[in-house]
Amino acid sequence: MRAHPMVGDSLLAVLLALLDLLVFAINAAAPFPKVHPWYVTVPMDLVMVLPLVFRRRAPVLTAYAVLAVSIPHSVLQLGVGSLFASAIALYTLVVYVGRKQAAWYLAAQLVSTGAQTALMWRTQTVSALILFTVTFAFCWLLGEFVGARRAYHTEVEARLHLLETERDQASRIAVAEERGRIARELHDVVAHAVSVIVVQADGASYAVRKDPDLAERAVHTISATGREALGELRRLLDVLRNEDGIDVPRTPQPDAQSLADLANRVSEAGVPVRLQVEGNLAGLPTGVSLGIYRIVQESLTNTLKHAGPGARAHVRIERREDVIEVTVTDDGAGRARALVPADGPLPGGNGVIGMRERAHVYGGSLDVGPLPGGGWRVRASLPVGSAP
Structure with a gap:
């Protein structure tokens, strides 16, 4: 009805x-x-x-x-x-x-x-008025009761619809955030690994005849970098496939304690890296520790790709009371301030966007830009106490 x-x-x-x-x-x-x-x-x-x-x-x-x-x-x-x-x-x-x-x-x-x-109805005036009054009063009161119930059900349905809309919106936001997180992870893993592999492969092709030992070391670096990237990709795929929450074996996730290995790989790829750590990085929240590693990784990857020959990099990690300061600089000739428009977008593409998103997730900030005398600097500040 x-x-x-x-x-x-x-x-x-x-x-x-x-x-x-x-x-x-x-x-x-x-x-x-x-x-x-x-x-x-x-x-x-x-x-x-x-x-x-x-x-x-x-x-x-x-x-x-x-x-x-x-x-x-x-x-x-x-x-x-x-x-x-x-x-x-x-x-x-x-x-x-x-x-x-x-x-x-x-x-x-x-x-x-x-x-x-x-x-x-002269002879029935009183009875007619009584019948009219009783009938209309009853219908008015009944209408008030039914109208109130109808308004109540309408409000309940509206609230349920609003809750459903908010739940769907929250689900879409969660899916978008998860996609962004996975995209950042894939970009950081693949971009760094491919950059190191390309640089090492180019070096090996030039050194294969003149310096076989150097070419062999480059090939070993390519192999190690590829295996590490493959392990991290498998870890990401395990996360995507593990819909039931089953604990499956995974490759250990990199963190701030792995920065020395990262610096060594980049140094072997042709860009000497000086790593300076002030303060104890042990015991950091997992997300913050991974964020530090990924920001340094992306910064050094950009140095490999853009800084030019002969460039050197300096990574400085400083832990204060409740803040981690991450600074990565290079002296590459290809990053002079004059080459970057004052009001133009910063180079770096999705990598810079991913670093900034990582910093913002943990309530931090990221500053990226050229140095006055040439070179490039990435500075991130991550509050330790705000980690999810």
Whole structure:
């Protein structure tokens, strides 16, 4: 019925018409019937109840259509259909439109019914007014009750819809954040490994005839870098595949304690790296420790790709009370300040974006830019106490 309101309203109209016809039949069977011919009563009854079919589609129009038809229906004294139809119209206005429209309609009904009672039902004035008052008061109160319940259910449905929307939005945000995290991990692993492999492969191709030992060391570095990258990629794939939370064997995740190995690999790739650590990095939150490693890794990868021949890098990690300061600089000739527009975007592509996102995840900050005398600097600040 709720999905097809006109079906229920049509049944209501039919029942009301049958009730009016039943009253007509009873009066017609009386010893001294005072009824109009059926060809007057039946059409008037049908016209009386027809607007009720549309009472929920057009409640205001239905109410005043019933009011207009109820006047001749009552004047001709064709039955109780006009009273019940008018009461149903009032109930509909209270539930679906509001008290203001219902009050205007009730006032119009009071004027109409009062005039009809005074003119036509002189001997039944008191009983008619009592019947009118009781019927309309009951329908108004019933409409208030049903309207309140309807408003309550509407509010509950709206809140449930809002909660569902917020839950879906939170899920989308979580998925986007997870995608971003995986993208950063893949970028850091692949970009660093490929950069080291390319540099070492180029060096090996030049040294294979002149310095076989150097070429062999380069090949070993390529092999070690590739295996390490493969292990980290497998770890990421294990995380993606492990939907049931089963603890599967994984390659150990790099952290701040692995910076020395990272510096050695980059040095072997052709860029000497000086690592300076001030303070104890043990016991750092896992996310912060991984973030330090990835920021240094991406910075040194960019040095390998962009700093040019003969460049050197300096990595400085300083732990204060609750903040880790990470500074990576190089003296590459390809990064002079004059080559970078003052209002232009910084080079580095997704790598710089990934470093900045890593810093922001832990409530930190990242500053990237050229040095005045040439070279490049990456400076990150990571609060230790804000790690998730």
